[in-house]
Amino acid sequence: MKATRETTCLCCGKGSLHTLKRDFVAKIGDGQTLRIPNIEMEVCDRCGEEILSLESARAVDAAVAHHTERLTTNELREMREQFGVDQTEMSEALGLGGKTFHRWEKGSQYPSRSMGYYLRLLREFPETFAWLRSRRWKRRNGKKGSGIVTLLRQKERQLK
Numbered sequence: 001m002k003a004t005r006e007t008t009c010l011c012c013g014k015g016s017l018h019t020l021k022r023d024f025v026a027k028i029g030d031g032q033t034l035r036i037p038n039i040e041m042e043v044c045d046r047c048g049e050e051i052l053s054l055e056s057a058r059a060v061d062a063a064v065a066h067h068t069e070r071l072t073t074n075e076l077r078e079m080r081e082q083f084g085v086d087q088t089e090m091s092e093a094l095g096l097g098g099k100t101f102h103r104w105e106k107g108s109q110y111p112s113r114s115m116g117y118y119l120r121l122l123r124e125f126p127e128t129f130a131w132l133r134s135r136r137w138k139r140r141n142g143k144k145g146s147g148i149v150t151l152l153r154q155k156e157r158q159l160k
Helices: 054-068 073-082 087-094 100-106 113-124 126-133 148-159
Strands: 016-029 032-044 050-052
Touching: 016 050, 016 054, 032 054, 050 054, 073 100, 073 113, 087 100, 087 126, 113 126
Parallel strands: none
Antiparallel strands: 016 032, 032 050
16 A cells, blocks of 8 residues: 555544555445445555545446446436426325435435336336326226226337
């Protein structure tokens, strides 16, 4: 390890931080990890604490997002704009808490992988968003073919 500047570790208060590049292991949930190569970090020579710069943290976040198929904040904003609703209306239509979509779009929280699949489905088949937003399942009128499955099948036929 070659020190670029002598800095005392903020965690242990005894060791020195040294700048180096090495693989970073990110925890991605359910006990799984993702190894991201060649990430620059400060490492304490005493306690082993790793400190990432903002640029390195962003690189790690981007690698995790790619690996987990997480929607980006831009994709979420574009999707919401596609449906012509604000963040609160989007949260309401999806059955979420009032600020949830705002947090996703801001990047302070992220939709789960399964919610990401669900949102992609809505983006691909926008008529399902209208169906969802109007809560049409509450209007059970007995007409055959009035459900979301029928809408998806109709869309599939159109794409063929």
